[in-house]
Structure formats: structure tokens, C-alpha cells
Amino acid sequence: MEQNRQKLIAAGRKAFAEHGYANASMDNLTASVGLTRGALYHNFGDKRGLMAAVVNQIDAEMAAEAQALAARHDDLWQRLLSEGEAYIEMALRPEVQRIVLLDGPAVLGDPSRWPSQNACLLSTMHSVRQLIDAGIFRPVDVEAASRLLAGAALNAALFVAASDDPATTLPKAIESFWAMAEGFLTHRPSGVCA
Numbered sequence: 001m002e003q004n005r006q007k008l009i010a011a012g013r014k015a016f017a018e019h020g021y022a023n024a025s026m027d028n029l030t031a032s033v034g035l036t037r038g039a040l041y042h043n044f045g046d047k048r049g050l051m052a053a054v055v056n057q058i059d060a061e062m063a064a065e066a067q068a069l070a071a072r073h074d075d076l077w078q079r080l081l082s083e084g085e086a087y088i089e090m091a092l093r094p095e096v097q098r099i100v101l102l103d104g105p106a107v108l109g110d111p112s113r114w115p116s117q118n119a120c121l122l123s124t125m126h127s128v129r130q131l132i133d134a135g136i137f138r139p140v141d142v143e144a145a146s147r148l149l150a151g152a153a154l155n156a157a158l159f160v161a162a163s164d165d166p167a168t169t170l171p172k173a174i175e176s177f178w179a180m181a182e183g184f185l186t187h188r189p190s191g192v193c194a
Helices: 003-021 026-032 037-044 047-070 076-092 094-108 117-133 142-162 168-180
Strands: none
Touching: 003 026, 003 037, 003 047, 003 094, 026 037, 037 047, 047 076, 047 094, 047 117, 076 094, 076 117, 076 142, 076 168, 094 142, 117 142, 142 168
């Protein structure tokens, strides 16, 4: 059962990336992995359910990659900036752009309500709590600040993906993300150049 589920997610991921959600054929998708539409309906309910599973997988990979890149920094402030920047930069990847940032919201609604976004929020909350405890961030509400920062990174990625020229839009989005994040600082940490 789990093997069929993973086959369908992989096939869905490929079909949605190549053809977009609206043009992806469920008959072709299931046939490509030797399964029937019945297997799709049994595992995901419908095409939208498969899309949700694909988005969840990609979004979870994005969060894990961003967190791994952030973990390379010893400085808490640089960690936060690096994680947000990495997430925003992933908007240049065709698969991420099409599935997660363009079709995902159109099909699944508000991305901030996706279960996969909880991992991003929890990671941001952990970072914000550390920054407050270290006196780097003002003593604001951890959840509120984290939701604003995670939302800013997500919306910056959406902005990049939807723009006519994502490569040109990317540095503008990152610069604005940094400027917003700096508003939480009590003072500028030494050695930081954003």
C-alpha cells in the first residue's frame, strides 16, 4: 500500500511539474506507474488529494534544505536570514515554482494553512525564541513574530515565482525580507552584514 502511495506521489510530482495541475492527466499518471485510477482514489481521494501530498512532500524538502543551510552558521541572526533567504531562492526552481508556489495556492488555497508550513513555523519559532533569549531580538511575542517572518519568506517566494522575471525579482525580495527582519533587532549584531 505505501509503495503504491509513493509511486503515485512520484508520478504526480513529475506530471504536475511537466504539465501543471490542470493539464496533468490522471489516466496517464496512473498508467505510468502501472496502477489504476482506483489506486489513486483509494490513496488520495482525488486529484486534489494527490496534489496536496505532492505539495506536502516538496514543501517539507524545501524546509529541511533551508534549515540545513541555516545550520551552517554559528551566528543566530545569520541562521535566521539564511533560512529565509534559502526558502525564497527555491522559488527559482521550476518544480517548486510551478507546483508549490503557482498551482499549489490555486488548488489548495492559502499556503499558510498547509500542514507542511507548520514545520517552517516551528523552526522559525525556535530561532526567534533563541534570538530573544540572546537579547538580539526585542522581547516580542514569539508566535506573532515567527508567523510574520515565516509569512514574509513564503510571500517573498510567491512574489518571485509569480513575477515576469523571477531572477530579477529575487534580490529585491531577499533585500526586503532582510529589512523586515531587521525591524525585530534590539541592535545590529557585530560582524553582521546583510
